[in-house]
Amino acid sequence: MRRASGDPSASGRRPTASSLRTATTPSRTDVNGHPWRVVICARRLDVAKSRLRPLGEEARQGLALAMARDVLKAVGGAPGVSEVVLVSDDPSLAHLARAVGAVVLRDPGLGLNSAFLHGMGAGRSGDTWTAMLMADLPCLTSHVLQRVLDAAARHPAAVVADREGIGSTLLTTAPGCRARPRFGERSFHQHVATGATPVAADEPRARCDVDTQADLGVALGIGVGAITAHAVEDFGLDRVGLNKQL
Numbered sequence: 478m479r480r481a482s483g484d485p486s487a488s489g490r491r492p493t494a495s496s497l498r499t500a501t502t503p504s505r506t507d508v509n510g511h512p513w514r515v516v517i518c519a520r521r522l523d524v525a526k527s528r529l530r531p532l533g534e535e536a537r538q539g540l541a542l543a544m545a546r547d548v549l550k551a552v553g554g555a556p557g558v559s560e561v562v563l564v565s566d567d568p569s570l571a572h573l574a575r576a577v578g579a580v581v582l583r584d585p586g587l588g589l590n591s592a593f594l595h596g597m598g599a600g601r602s603g604d605t606w607t608a609m610l611m612a613d614l615p616c617l618t619s620h621v622l623q624r625v626l627d628a629a630a631r632h633p634a635a636v637v638a639d640r641e642g643i644g645s646t647l648l649t650t651a652p653g654c655r656a657r658p659r660f661g662e663r664s665f666h667q668h669v670a671t672g673a674t675p676v677a678a679d680e681p682r683a684r685c686d687v688d689t690q691a692d693l694g695v696a697l698g699i700g701v702g703a704i705t706a707h708a709v710e711d712f713g714l715d716r717v718g719l720n721k722q723l
C-alpha cells in the first residue's frame with residue numbers, strides 16, 4: 478500500500494493529485510501481523526451529503542470531497558493497512574484515490590451495501606482482514622483507525638457504532654468470513670444481530686460521521702483533518718455559525 482502524506486495547505490475546494498502524494502510502503506501489517514484491506518464507499522459529489530444542502534451547493538460538495546480526502550489520508554497512514562479500495566463513480570474522488578495508491582471500483586448502483594460487497598470482491602474477504610469504512614468521518618486519524626483495527630482483529634466480525642449508537646461507521650470481517658453489511662437505518666443493531674462485536678466505543682474520532690450541520694459542529698469540536706478544516710475555513714463555516722443551526 479502507498480501511504481498518504483499530509484498537506485495542511487491543501488484546500489477542500491481545489492484538490493490536486495500532488496496534495497496527496499505518496500510513498501510506497503510494502504508489507505504493511507497490524508500489531509498482530511494482519512494486513513488489512515479497507516473498502517471505502519462514497520457517492521458522487523453531485524448527489525452526496527444531501528442533508529448538508531442548507532450550506533449551499535459549493536460548500537456541500539466541497540465538504541463531502543474534503544471529508545473523503547481526510548479519510549483517505551487517515552487510511553493511507555495507518556500502519557496495518559496494506560490495501561485501500563474506493564467504490565465510487567465520482568471522477569474527482571477516483572482521481573485522488575488512485576493518486577494515493579488505492580484501487581478504484583465503479584459503483585454497481587444498487588445502494589451502499591451492494592457497493593461494499595462489490596469492494597469486498599462479492600463479499601469474501603479471502604485471506605485478508607477487511608474493514609468497510611464510511612467516507613464521512615473527518616475526525617478519523619491513522620492512529621485511531623489502527624487502534625480500532627487492532628481491537629477488531631480479536632473478532633470474526635466487529636462493528637463501530639456512530640456517535641448516537643444507532644448507525645455504524647465501520648464493519649470488519651476476518652479472513653474467510655462472509656461480510657454481512659447492513660448499513661442504512663439503525664444499522665448498528667442490525668450488524669450486532671448478524672454477529673458483529675461492538676468495538677471502539679471509546680473512540681469518538683471513529684464514531685463521528687457527518688450527515689448534518691449539527692454533526693459538523695460536533696466534528697469541529699472534536700477536531701477535523703486538515704483538509705476538512707481548510708474547507709470549513711474557505712466556505713466561511715465557523716463553529717458558531719453551525720451551532721446556530723442546531
Ligand SMILES: Nc1nc2c(ncn2[C@@H]2O[C@H](COP(=O)(O)OP(=O)(O)OP(=O)(O)O)[C@@H](O)[C@H]2O)c(=O)[nH]1
Nearest residue numbers: 518519520525526527528564588589592611612613
Ligand atoms: N459508493 C457508494 N457510496 C455510498 C452509497 N450510499 C452512501 N454512500 C456513502 O456511504 C457513506 C454514508 O452515507 P450516508 O450518510 O448514508 O449518505 P450520504 O449520501 O453521504 O448523505 P445523505 O444524502 O445526506 O444521506 C458516505 O460516505 C456516502 O458517500 C452508494 O450507494 N454507493
Ligand SMILES: C=C(OP(=O)(O)O)C(=O)O
Nearest residue numbers: 644645660661664686688
Ligand atoms: C448509512 C448509515 O448511516 P447514515 O446514513 O446516518 O450515515 C449507517 O449508519 O449505516
